[in-house]
Amino acid sequence: MNLYTQADSNVRKTWFLVFGFLIFIILIGWFFSYLLDSPVVLMIAVLFSILMSFGSYWYSDKIVLAMMKAKPIEKKDNPKLYLLVENLCITAGLPLPKIYIIEEKQPNAFATGRNAQHAVVAVTRGLLERLEKIELEGVIGHELSHIGNKDMLLQTLVVVLVGSVVMLSDFFLRISFRSSRRSSDSRNKGGGLLIVLGIVAAILAPIAAKMIQLAISRKREFLADASGALLTRYPEGLARALEKIAADPSPLKVANNSANHLFIYSPLRGNQTKGWFARLFMTHPPIEERIRALRGMETAQ
DSSP states (O other): OOHHHHHHHHHHHHHHHHHHHHHHHHHHHHHHHHHHTOHHHHHHHHHHHHHHHHHHHHHHHHHHHHHTTOEEOOTTTOHHHHHHHHHHHHHHTOOOOEEEEEOOSSOOEEEEOSSGGGOEEEEEHHHHHHSOHHHHHHHHHHHHHHHHTTHHHHHHHHHHHHHHHHHHHHHHHHHHHHHHHTTTSTTOTTHHHHHHHHHHHHHHHHHHHHHHHHHSOTHHHHHHHHHHHHHHTOHHHHHHHHHHHHHOOOOOTTOOGGGGGGBSSOOOTTOOOOSHHHHTTOSSOOHHHHHHHHHHHHHHO
């Protein structure tokens, strides 16, 4: 799969995710409205799914930036960073994205936005302080490649939709327990079943959230690494940057599981395991494999 087919594939995945989410929520609403014998539940589910699906398309980037407590900067705030991003955008043929700073010590970065014209690149203060210029270029090149590959919309939508599924699960769980309190009512024979379904939904929601994240192939990170290295023409710069980012023990206070996959490297420190089973549930490829691939590009040149 080349760069262009990957971009087209991500657009299709985006719309599949949005409409699949819409149908999924409606089916859940219908099932619970049937058990509760209340059409109002279905109406709430339909309205919720429509608002969240289309709202996530238009506002998911703003939600993620708010979650990460990222602040926008202007050219006068950091001229060197702006010039670096501008030069890489010219090389990549991309419009200049908005630039945000996260006041955290951990070196990390991510891209978000619904398209190249409304894109955002966010970097932590630690990234600016820890990396040399050539390493920072590698990271920015990686994030601009996500924009060029149309990855960031799919990544950002996952954060909002996963959170929505979890909230909806909690909503139905509360309905289940309230129904159980009215179990003495002869018409409410499904109370016990609703409790079981609510508990099952609450247990499965985090698993479903993780599977949605994994639906976005880890190959996008390899592709962004390769595309970014080609953009800067120096794979070693990104390889060294990844080594520094992975080795830094600083926690990211705003990090959470739902947004973990957005970053260039997992912001959750101390939770990386190397067992084969654990690797099945990783949102990023192993850092050693990414660095090996980048340095393989260097020797192949």
